[in-house]
Amino acid sequence: MNLIALGINHNSAAVEVRERVAFAPEQVGEALVDVCEQGQVEEAVILSTCNRTELYAIVPEGFNPADKALQLIDWMANYHHLSVEELRRCAYHFEARQALQHIVQVASGLDSMVLGEPQIFGQLKSAYAVATESGTVGSELGRLFPRLFAIAKRVRTDTAIGENPVSVAYAAVDLARHIFADLHQCNALLVGAGETIELVARHLIEAGVSGIVIANRTLGRARELAQKFGAEAVLLAEIPAQLLDADIVITSTASQLPILGKGAVEQAVKARKHRPMLMVDIAVPRDIEAQVGDLRDVYLYSVDDLREIVEQNMRSRRTEARKADQIIAEGINLYLDDLRSLAAVDVVKDYRRMAEQMREIELQRALRALARGDDPQRIATQLARAITNKLIHAPTAGLRQASADGRQDLLAHARKLLGLAAGHRPEAPAPREDGDFELPPPDTEKPGHTLQ
Numbered sequence: 001m002n003l004i005a006l007g008i009n010h011n012s013a014a015v016e017v018r019e020r021v022a023f024a025p026e027q028v029g030e031a032l033v034d035v036c037e038q039g040q041v042e043e044a045v046i047l048s049t050c051n052r053t054e055l056y057a058i059v060p061e062g063f064n065p066a067d068k069a070l071q072l073i074d075w076m077a078n079y080h081h082l083s084v085e086e087l088r089r090c091a092y093h094f095e096a097r098q099a100l101q102h103i104v105q106v107a108s109g110l111d112s113m114v115l116g117e118p119q120i121f122g123q124l125k126s127a128y129a130v131a132t133e134s135g136t137v138g139s140e141l142g143r144l145f146p147r148l149f150a151i152a153k154r155v156r157t158d159t160a161i162g163e164n165p166v167s168v169a170y171a172a173v174d175l176a177r178h179i180f181a182d183l184h185q186c187n188a189l190l191v192g193a194g195e196t197i198e199l200v201a202r203h204l205i206e207a208g209v210s211g212i213v214i215a216n217r218t219l220g221r222a223r224e225l226a227q228k229f230g231a232e233a234v235l236l237a238e239i240p241a242q243l244l245d246a247d248i249v250i251t252s253t254a255s256q257l258p259i260l261g262k263g264a265v266e267q268a269v270k271a272r273k274h275r276p277m278l279m280v281d282i283a284v285p286r287d288i289e290a291q292v293g294d295l296r297d298v299y300l301y302s303v304d305d306l307r308e309i310v311e312q313n314m315r316s317r318r319t320e321a322r323k324a325d326q327i328i329a330e331g332i333n334l335y336l337d338d339l340r341s342l343a344a345v346d347v348v349k350d351y352r353r354m355a356e357q358m359r360e361i362e363l364q365r366a367l368r369a370l371a372r373g374d375d376p377q378r379i380a381t382q383l384a385r386a387i388t389n390k391l392i393h394a395p396t397a398g399l400r401q402a403s404a405d406g407r408q409d410l411l412a413h414a415r416k417l418l419g420l421a422a423g424h425r426p427e428a429p430a431p432r433e434d435g436d437f438e439l440p441p442p443d444t445e446k447p448g449h450t451l452q
Helices: 015-021 025-038 065-079 084-090 096-108 120-133 140-156 168-179 195-207 221-231 236-244 262-271 290-294 303-371 376-404 406-418
Strands: 003-011 043-048 053-056 092-095 187-191 212-217 233-234 248-251 279-280 298-302
Touching: 003 015, 003 096, 015 053, 015 084, 015 195, 025 043, 025 065, 025 212, 043 120, 043 140, 043 248, 053 065, 053 140, 065 084, 084 096, 084 120, 092 096, 096 120, 096 140, 096 303, 120 303, 140 303, 168 195, 168 279, 168 298, 168 303, 187 195, 187 236, 187 406, 195 212, 195 233, 195 248, 212 221, 212 236, 221 233, 233 236, 236 262, 262 279, 290 298, 298 303, 376 406
Parallel strands: 187 212, 187 248, 212 233, 248 279, 279 298
Antiparallel strands: 003 053, 003 092, 043 053
16 A cells, blocks of 8 residues: 655644644645655645644655655645655654554544544535545545545444543533533623633534623623624623623623622622522632622632543543544544455456457357367367466466475465365366266355356
């Protein structure tokens, strides 16, 4: 197998390098054609995300895969106008089985910054689709990627690799799912307008929360974020009024003092007639006074609580990753077995084609002799002898050479391939009274053989 996988990712290269090596969506088609021409590879797929840029390629016969990988890394550096030495320092490459394993690990989320994240599977399928449209996917990658996608899908369905949240933002939303039976009936108040709150808002929208209010020290930033999610923007001063309708409160600000005290929350709980309220404080220092957790009907969690949940979930995902490795190994073994079977099919086809050509040549010679009026029995004998000699000539020469080279292993394999029992010489068929030969009866004990 002449497959190689190479590139950089979040483990091997800083974000400054990853940004410069990334392919814009509109560049990928052109780059694929260029790498096949300039890099002299037969087939290629390019995957480019915020955390990785990788190239998967089929190397032509006769080329050293390691040398070709270095050449392709140099191509990538030149394409993006980078220093070759700089890119070589942070690039990696895999060959053959290791390349197969790497691609499946990428597709399964096992090689992601967040272990088990699901988005990469869709990104890799899109990369394959773009390469197919660009004409850089041939028979080998066309056979390979669907099988690798099937293995990755089995990892996702047969393990819990992606089930437990491993980000603080997602863990906060997951808590809400455990406390409220139906998030579609819940309203959320988010305090702050940074990246964490934006991620929380995205998860809440995906979970189906009824409405979101974003409170921030500056109204402009709150409005900017609120527009992305169809939310309402308010100032921090309006939080007490907003608490009356807030079933979920999640805070993440840079304030050095608490924004929410026990008194304000207690009043809101009474006005809500003791409907439960989930409060998650992701900030350090805290945005919510610790005493709020003493109130009935209030479930208060701090960032430390979430981190403990995340760490437990990471341990769970690592356990599932070990199961995933077994699934991947089994899937790759089956794929490689199929490849070897395909190789045998090609050999059988070529041998059959050669045999048919020999038969046709000898048949035409025999027909010409019959047309001349030669003895039919002599012609039939010559035809049988000529076909037999031609069919056994190449194997006989090969066996003699193997014997001369001392290759007893090849001779043993040849006996199996030719259907010869070890140490047994097949007897010649016995002649019948009519001059023909008595053939041995079929082996009725073999599976699948039935008498008609």
